[in-house]
Amino acid sequence: MAKHSIMVIDDEKIVGDMAKLSFEQDGYEVETFLNGESALARLVEKPFDVVITDLKMKGVDGLEVLRTVKKLYPGIKVIMITAFANLDVAIEALRDDVHDFFPKPVKIKELKASVKRALGEE
């Protein structure tokens, strides 16, 4: 079976690096991006199975990533992580069909469980 692919977008390198290591250990294919623009450009070329994105980023932010993903590929699940947990934003994201919403720091185990649910594996 082909590996499931995950896209991780966060403007801090450490978040992407940690996520990449953790998910690769479980056999996923992971690509990381430091901003929304480059991630969206890549998405046009390749539909990932799951997108994990930071909310607050310069330029294209997490909400915009979410909307674009849903427009391009309504089936792809998007998981949002943010340091600035804010109810209004969470509601807005939910309205746009976000799969999950985590405040940072997020437990890697929980994130993995969420990805599994997104893939219908659990």
Added chain:
Amino acid sequence: MTGSLFQRFKGIVRGRQNRGPDLTTRFKAFQAMLDGNNRTLEAMTEMGEKLGGDYLFDVNYIRSAYARILAAISDSLDNFTQLTDNHYPQLVEILGRIDSLVQRMLTSDGSISNRLVVFYPEITWDLAEEVGGKNYHLAELANTLQLRVPEAFAITTAAFTTFLRHNDLEKRLAGLGKADSTTLTQLRNAILSGGFPEDFTTALNTALEKMRSRLGKNGTLSVRSSAEEEDGDFSFAGQFETVLNVPCTSKAVQAAYKEVVASLFQAGATSYQQQLGYDLGKLKMAVGCVAMVEAKASGVIYTAAAGKDRSHMAISAAWGLGKGVVDGLTDADLYTVSKGEKLQLVDHRIGGKARMVVNLGTSGIETQETPTELRPLACLSETEVLKLARLALAIEEYYRNPQDIEWAMDNNGRFFLLQARALQMDEPENEETSQNQEAAAGYPVLLRDQGVVVQRGATAGKVFILHHIDELEKIPKGSILVASHDSPHFVQAIPLLHAIITDVGVPTSHMASICREFNIPTVVNTGQATTVLTHGQDITLQAREGSEFVVYAGIVQNLLREERQGAAKIRELYEFRQQKYIMRHIAPLHLVNPLEQEFSEEKCRTVHDLIRFMHEKAMQALVAYAGTQGRGLTRFFGGKSALHRLTLPIPVQLLLIDLGGGLQDTASKKEVDFTQVGSAPLRAVLAGMLFPGIWQKEGVALQGRDLLSGMTRAADLTGGGDGLAGYNVALASREYVNMSLRFGYHFNMLDSYCSDKPRNNHIYFRFVGGAAAITNRSRRIALMTQVLAEHGFALKAKGDLLVGRLSGLSRQEIEGILEQMGRLIGYTRQLDARLDSDEMVSILAHRFLEGNYRLDP
């Protein structure tokens, strides 16, 4: 915490004129300080947990978590200052230094001091990053432990930066990424032909002049790397160049400096950096210039023997300079010393020592054949071995973990320490592979038990017999490297290797350190691997401990444990470590024993040290105040003193400060006993501590000294001032107690309010430290966690720190739990030394909850 108590005190002492704050104000400040300390510890614990590798976090999180810690500790410090009449003004300055170090890490700013050259005696803890790990540790041995280290100075990372800038190399390094070998060669050449900025040369000349005046004109230096993280979590053992016998001239030292710096970009070192997740060009290198010792003999000490034997240490020794031993060039003498009650030489093996590295004065060094008559002679006498072992033990005790130490002995028999770093140990694991004799049935045994296991593990692969170092580039992935000698050069191939087996070698070489670090099963000194094994042959290696290993022909699937986890571990990410290192300025506790001289204001280096120091001194201040100036309060309580000594039928003596109702009215003497205690929560805890069978009488296998310090002591009440250090204090009123108990190296703090109003009631408990190995200490924490969780505590644990809180229960419930905690405090006093396995934790926790206090397995 105890608002109602404050209110009462306010009423009591209001209006009384006294010099400085009165007892009410001081007590209130004490409470507020405790509250600040508790908040700091909780924030610290939480941050430690989030940064432990199980969470995704970003820099914002670190900033906000650190801000919480800083705010809480600042509160504590304000209150402490008030409580102690500003008796410890340095603490504010120390917190400022810690803060600037952390801020610097958060903003990744450059150096703080900008000094280019620093002599070892001037190296203080906040210079650790600028002088690099290796310089820092060696200086610490001389400055703190007063051990003999050669004259030396460090050329800092600030100097490194000016050197790069002067030669326009900064940008080239920034864009280096994963460079190919041509680019790396060009870079090395650029460094080697580089020039020096004027301030660098000036600083170096001044230092060398000083060196010449101390060493005489023939004195020479060893110029060695001391990269930022070197000898920290990762050893970089043997990865960078060391230039020996460098004359004390500017020209010679500058040439050597460039060689050392250029070695950042040599093949082995770059692959090591990449494996650790460094982007090439990011690592900053400080350099050490250490006076050469005229070494008669040299070697290495592991304060824990190969495998995981912490009860023995291993000392290797060879004639001449230590290079022979660490590079694995020679078959060294090996001495085994047992660390029990008394140091004892229990085993020695005289090595062949066919070759030795000699010092040719200003013309460098040379590897020579050892004179035949010297070869069979032991390099060290028994007395010398034991002398060395004592030094090593002092270092291990100071760092509180096993050490890898380089030493040299001069012609006068004086020992010099050349390096000390944490020994990479694989944690003891369960023997899942050991009894699998049958698993390998039918496979021919090629080699067995003739050699020394450096790193245990079971693995399989094709034999690659190495004849020349150049062939390292050709090794296919998954090979087992078989060579005549060990060599630190092998590291460049480590990502490709499944195992290493050599004919000659010692478990104390650089290569050995790296194999342990990367968990590569390795056996050295087999004497015959290159002749018995054939190139391209499939073999399976099962390496256990000591000399126990087997090489089978063929691939023995059943023996193979899961594939090595690979280098893909989060803790190996560069950015991750950088963030985690912030914790170094926060969490470690250096001030353990208040009875030691080290327990002083100026020795505080971390936030945790500050907390510990303030707690101890605050109690002393309260006790001193209650004993000498609290007469107003004494008068109020019917002419009784507020300070009492509580004598108990167990070896714990407590000073009790009676805040009102802490003792029964009948108690008027300075000496009181358990029956006179009026404080409900204190009575409950003491009842638990005095419960029959709780106070284990027989000694546990700790060192004699620990047992002595494990006895708790109460101070002489008449002593005042300095005599007040390190004893146990309870502040008690009818419904409140705050007690601090120290047993040897661990510390309990319990704060409880216990009244008829459940919503006011609470228990706060904190436990930290211990003398045994960290594994055992964290097992003790695990046991306490299991027990306290049963009682409904909210708990946070990290390493050997445990914080628990519980509130809102009725008086009866609180009393019942306090009684259990008293039992737990007594029970766990020396428990860490007994917790040899994780199973014991559950067994003993269950027993404890059932009221069974037996400690046998």
